[in-house]
Amino acid sequence: MKTIFSKLILMAAIAAAPVSAETPHDRFTLGDSFLSDFYVTDSELQSAPGLLVRAEALDERQRLEYGGIQVRLLYTATDGLEEGGITTVSGALFLPKGNPPDGGWPLMAWTHGTVGIADRCAPSWNGRQSQDEDYLNRYLARGYAVVASDYQGLGTKGTHPYLHTRAAAYSNLDIIKAVQGADFPLSKKVVLFGQSQGAAAAIATGGYAPYYAPEIQLVGVVATGAPYFTPAALNALDRLNVVDRPDPLLGYTFLVMTLAEQVDPSFNMFDYLTDYARPIAQRADDLCYASLKKEVINSALSRRNSFKKNPRVGLKKAFNAMGYPHLNLPVPLFFGTGGKDNDTPPRMQKALKIALCKAGTTVQSQFYPDLDHRGVVLPSTSDSLPFVGALFAGQGVAGNCEQI
Numbered sequence: 001m002k003t004i005f006s007k008l009i010l011m012a013a014i015a016a017a018p019v020s021a022e023t024p025h026d027r028f029t030l031g032d033s034f035l036s037d038f039y040v041t042d043s044e045l046q047s048a049p050g051l052l053v054r055a056e057a058l059d060e061r062q063r064l065e066y067g068g069i070q071v072r073l074l075y076t077a078t079d080g081l082e083e084g085g086i087t088t089v090s091g092a093l094f095l096p097k098g099n100p101p102d103g104g105w106p107l108m109a110w111t112h113g114t115v116g117i118a119d120r121c122a123p124s125w126n127g128r129q130s131q132d133e134d135y136l137n138r139y140l141a142r143g144y145a146v147v148a149s150d151y152q153g154l155g156t157k158g159t160h161p162y163l164h165t166r167a168a169a170y171s172n173l174d175i176i177k178a179v180q181g182a183d184f185p186l187s188k189k190v191v192l193f194g195q196s197q198g199a200a201a202a203i204a205t206g207g208y209a210p211y212y213a214p215e216i217q218l219v220g221v222v223a224t225g226a227p228y229f230t231p232a233a234l235n236a237l238d239r240l241n242v243v244d245r246p247d248p249l250l251g252y253t254f255l256v257m258t259l260a261e262q263v264d265p266s267f268n269m270f271d272y273l274t275d276y277a278r279p280i281a282q283r284a285d286d287l288c289y290a291s292l293k294k295e296v297i298n299s300a301l302s303r304r305n306s307f308k309k310n311p312r313v314g315l316k317k318a319f320n321a322m323g324y325p326h327l328n329l330p331v332p333l334f335f336g337t338g339g340k341d342n343d344t345p346p347r348m349q350k351a352l353k354i355a356l357c358k359a360g361t362t363v364q365s366q367f368y369p370d371l372d373h374r375g376v377v378l379p380s381t382s383d384s385l386p387f388v389g390a391l392f393a394g395q396g397v398a399g400n401c402e403q404i
Contacts, residue, residue, distance in 0.1 A: 025270075027261035030159040030285050031118040035125050038074060039155050041088045049078045049086055049170070050177030050213075058092060061127045066140035068097040072124045077174035078212075080152055080167025081262060090155035091175045092124040093184065094136065094146045100185035105145035106392045107186045109176055110136060111194030111201035112148060113225075114289045117162055117258055121288035122155030123148065129290075132195075135377055139193075142385070145186055149175040151201070161262055162255045163197055163227070163322040165204035172205040173213040180216075191220045191388050195377050196343065199226035200322070203356075206333065207326030220391040221329060222384045224336040225373050227344045228352035229319045234312065243304040249343060250301050251292040254281040257311065260318035267314050277306035324352075327359035332397045334387045338376035339369035350404065357401035364397060365404050 034040075038056055053074040063070050071093050079085035095105060112132065115121040128136070136146050149171045153160035161167045176190055194202035206221040257269040273281050280295045287295065333356065337349045346367075356363050366383045368376050390397050 111198035113196035338371035
């Protein structure tokens with residue numbers, strides 16, 4: 001694999017059209033479809049986690065403006081659901097333009113937000129939302145390389161375990177090992193950064209790093225809009241929801257129900273869904289999240305017309321899998337919150353910050369009162385970019401837990 005970087009300089013991007021195939025509702029194969037031969041692997045290749053299987057140049061729709069070498073990756077990772085098995089996961093690597101500094105490009109590991117569970121939604125295949133492109137370009141323009149896992153089951157076989165923090169952590173740590181173990185000109189130091197689902201993934205990855213991949217030189221974590229599904233947080237969300245009011249966020253619930261089916265054999269999402277909501281919920285198998293949300297809105301789905309009974313009790317094991325087993329991060333954490341965030345409300349995020357502080361994490365918290373869930377991402381770089389720069393320079397950063 002030591003010749004892969006030099007080969008990629010000469011590679012031309014080869015486009016491949018996705019081929020869709022309808023499948024029955026199988027909790028372990030939801031969203032599976034053939035994208036291209038690149039994403040298909042032989043089980044004999046899956047010998048150990050953190051190994052690069054193959055790479056190819058990205059197509060134009062997946063490329064970023066400020067990137068130089070930009071490649072799609074396939075690598076081996078520990079199966080976060082089974083914990084012990086080896087699977088393959090896809091992702092991408094973006095190097096800045098120009099020549100790398102001595103020691104290689106400083107490496108940012110991007111952990112993306114909700115895109116859905118269908119393979120065709122994998123960012124290495126489908127591309128990224130314009131806001132995410134702008135966000136990653138800001139780092140590339142400043143000389144940071146960006147590596148980005150699609151996460152287990154997005155692009156590759158098996159249902160994506162949505163919001164499963166251990167699975168996300170293993171996918172993220174193994175892609176870092178894979179690119180640092182190849183001949184890409186990258187530094188050993190790494191900062192994780194993520195938004196929403198990706199913020200949860202970044203925080204969880206930071207917590208798992210000392211135990212799963214102590215060889216990785218993680219120096220910090222950046223998170224915006226992170227969820228925290230404690231019983232208290234769920235009770236607060238229940239109080240905020242009006243059962244008869246159309247709820248544009250029900251698509252999230254449908255995705256969490258697919259996770260529940262993976263971690264709890266007794267859970268069947270159709271035991272809870274009404275006949276009215278069932279056809280929309282089933283579209284999670286083939287729709288990316290933005291389109292699924294439109295279906296929810298256009299159908300005026302509410303909690304009353306979507307559920308025969310409250311699924312919250314049945315989702316208990318899923319919520320457990322979405323938790324953070326290791327809140328004492330070994331590195332500083334930048335945590336940005338929008339005051340008008342309805343997806344992961346400020347009260348939920350504050351509870352997570354308090355828990356992180358109590359566990360001993362150095363938290364640099366920033367609050368943006370007029371910004372919503374997605375709106376917080378770009379403006380927060382005025383604070384997070386200096387935070388990241390200080391970490392790579394080996395400078396200390398101060399927390400502000402006493403002000404949270």
